[in-house]
Amino acid sequence: MTEPTAPANHVISEPIGFIGLGAMGAPMVRHLATLGYSLLVYDTNASAVASAVERGAQSMTSAKAIADRAAIVLTCLPSLPAIKEVVFGEEGVSKGGAARILVDFSTTGARFAQDLAADLKSFEIDLLDSPITGNVTTAGNGKLGIMCSGPERAFERVAPIMRDLASLEVLYLGEETGKAQTLKLLNNSLSATGMASACEAFILGVKGGLNPQRMLEIINSGDASSSATRNKFGRSVLPRKFDFGARMAITAKDISLTVEEAQNRGVPMWVAQTVQQVWKYAAMQGGADRDGTSLITYLEPWSGVEVASRGEAISCERAVSVGATFVPHILICDESEAEPISLRLREQGFKVEIPHGEAGAAQPTTVPARSFGTCVLIGVKESDEQSLLVKRIRQAAGEGGVVINTRTMSIAESTRFHQQTRELGLKCVDGLHTGPSHERRSGQGVIIVGGAAAAIDAVVPLLAALSRRVFVISERPGDAQLMHMIHASLFATLLVVTSEAFVAGAKAGLTPLQMRTIMGIETGRNAASARILPEQVATRRFDYGLTLAQARRHLTMATDAARQLGVTTWIFDKVLGVYGLVCSGGHSPEDVSSIAKQYESWAQVKVENVDRAQQAA
Structure with missing residues (x-):
């Protein structure tokens, strides 16, 4: 209280x-x-x-x-x-x-x-x-x-x-x-994980050629942000100052205490344990008395990169005015998203055509009173070959225009797809939404864009109808996909470790409200601690709007990219293992917030609001 x-x-x-x-x-x-x-x-x-x-x-x-x-x-x-x-x-x-x-x-x-x-x-x-x-x-x-x-x-x-x-x-x-100590340790575990996982994310991004300042702006725009990215990276890490004001030895001590106490209560701390090992490694390599933001300097040598600012920070957010000049587009999306995206675009004044059948004959929808132009919408099944997709684009394409790919692909697949569309005489951009399904369908959330500048300029009006903010990561094919993987992996990591923390707290007799009260102040605040665990798990709703299978796929793509680039991702690999374990139990279609239910099952406790539990009694 x-x-x-x-x-x-x-x-x-x-x-x-x-x-x-x-x-x-x-x-x-x-x-x-x-x-x-x-x-x-x-x-x-x-x-x-x-x-x-x-x-x-x-x-x-x-x-x-x-x-x-x-x-x-x-x-x-x-x-x-x-x-x-x-x-x-x-x-x-x-x-x-x-x-x-x-x-x-x-x-x-x-x-x-x-x-x-x-x-x-x-x-x-x-x-x-x-x-x-x-x-x-x-x-x-x-x-x-x-x-x-x-x-x-x-x-x-x-x-x-x-x-x-x-x-x-x-x-x-x-x-x-001791109850206050338990809550503090759990709060600190979120802070320590935010820092360690952000280090992995930025090392992976920089090794893949991404601008770290643009990465930071994009990460902080959505549900992948943590106290590390909001407060430490811009101020102390990217400028290479390492002066935030907390010794590494303190964090290493705190995360070790957290893991020990939670495991003594019967809570598996798979991700927090890996985070503990990362901090202990850096402290034992001479970092104990250094500032905690210098953690990244002990991980960078494994990948042969240095994460640093590239001159003055300039925002990569693009204006999302829907009144700009519009040219015909072909938008590629998952088949399940075709209908809601079509409805959203029509509401915003676009003429939408949806090809049907293998011939791809365009079937126009009702044209709105005010129209910004025509968008051909192609819904794709996960099992569809890329060659079939290219064929459908060729059949639907008119004179010129831009192909907007909203589907997640590997870097290699994205690069090949951009090349194939160019061979058709079309420009191509990746426009990847970072949020849950309800945000995509309501035009909220954030879109990460990659592609040639002229093509991006042409699609801004349409992207404005599908999101509240648009960020350009680069002109290089594949970069938007990499940034999206990184964003998704950070979110998935914070969700898992927050589930560990809330389950451990429930085992110690702490309520979701008590945990959110402290974790919501700043050091432990993330989307999972501020909203998802208190509002999705504690209420037993489990309706964030992303499936466990989707989270697993994003993590798989990120860790595959890391291996191809020669980057060690201890934490992301362990998080992938947790999602893989849960999905292998037949839970793939369930909402991503239900990852907490698995920890509850393992620990034999529920993260549940007190009043709800009393009503059920």
């Missing part, structure tokens, strides 16, 4: 201890000092202490010295040994005479927090395990998120401090120590 609203700026007047002035602790202390708190601080880093003193804090000689004067002591420390030393060492908090509440903002895992709370009881000190979510910026402006579990009486006493540090969210989870 979320703690009750209280008056703003309710600063506690008694002295407050704060131990651990690292990347997160230091800005937290400066923020509290600015608000007028009387702070007693201790850290082995003299410069960090001096910075806090400049803001009004008082430097103390030890943790015990703080605990002799402050009833409330806050800690934010980087490791479990550091916490043990600060709390139980000869000059530790437990040796002080005044301390009665220890608020630990560190990430420790549930078992450590439970042991710590039990040991502190003998010293008559209550523990509030209160891990934080955010970054160095939000730590300094009071916009963190805090999840807290422990004695309610202690929470009520320190709630004003938490509100001042975490104006975005203070989530009290009850008296069961």
Whole structure:
């Protein structure tokens, strides 16, 4: 539950201890000092202490010295040994005479927090395990998120401090120590996966010749985005600065704790375990004390590329005005999409002709009152040979025009198809929709376009009718297909690891609402944690609009492309394995969100809204 609203700026007047002035602790202390708190601080880093003193804090000689004067002591420390030393060492908090509440903002895992709370009881000190979510910026402006579990009486006493540090969210989870740690670890697993999988995606794209800045813009336009792509790649990775502000060792520790705790609860963490191995590898290769955004530098050498900005970033989004000059087109789509696409285009003022029979005789639909031109729509079965498709295009083609391919193909197939259409005297573009079926049919979502500039200019009006945003990846045949594979693989990866997290959370007694509350702040936020798990899985609707078979196909194409390009994709390969396992069980036609049902079955728990479960009882 979320703690009750209280008056703003309710600063506690008694002295407050704060131990651990690292990347997160230091800005937290400066923020509290600015608000007028009387702070007693201790850290082995003299410069960090001096910075806090400049803001009004008082430097103390030890943790015990703080605990002799402050009833409330806050800690934010980087490791479990550091916490043990600060709390139980000869000059530790437990040796002080005044301390009665220890608020630990560190990430420790549930078992450590439970042991710590039990040991502190003998010293008559209550523990509030209160891990934080955010970054160095939000730590300094009071916009963190805090999840807290422990004695309610202690929470009520320190709630004003938490509100001042975490104006975005203070989530009290009850008296069961360790619950907050579980939620924090699961949130961090999404963040760690977002970073590691984005590294694989960009390495694959750059090795395939894609512009990384265009890749980033496209990824962040849809359901493949994560905190890594939204906040870290543009600022720290592509410029090669690697300065976001979180040590790699911390992430490696957190993801290891997550995997261990979830597996102890009987949840298979196949993807998170692979992510753990990637982070541990980089940390052991000398990256432990480097910024976490430098993870990519330990993966790039395997593929022989460097992912970096190419000059000033220029948007690759194209205007989607439907009033531009229009020329006749032939649009290729999956047979199942032909009717809804035809309806959408007619509603938007296009004349649509649908060839019937092998002769391909064009059968016009009703011509709308206002028409932008003619579009011949060819629906293709998955089993159709490409040679048959080319024959149908030849039969349907008039004088000139552009072929718009909306079907996913391998890079080689796309390149060959472009060549074949050129031999027919036609221009060709790939126009691939990244979203679920309902977005394609309603003209929402995003389309990735690749092809000659003149051909793209000619099809913008039609693409405007089928999407809300259009992005041009390049003029080279096959590039739009590669970008689409990468986008789809990132989405599939985030969905699987979020399913692992929500199932592990349910096993620990966390509700979907509690998980979305914290994961929705930023570090763990993605389409799966913000919408799909809470709105599709927890409600048992399972209607995102993409099948498991489609997700598997996209992953297969991406990993095949990676092997052809000489790129190692540890994470995408493992995700493909999970989808393959589920599909082999006869679930291929099911909605992609039902991947969570398989994890539920394996873990013997349901991610389900509490009120629904109560009604069913």
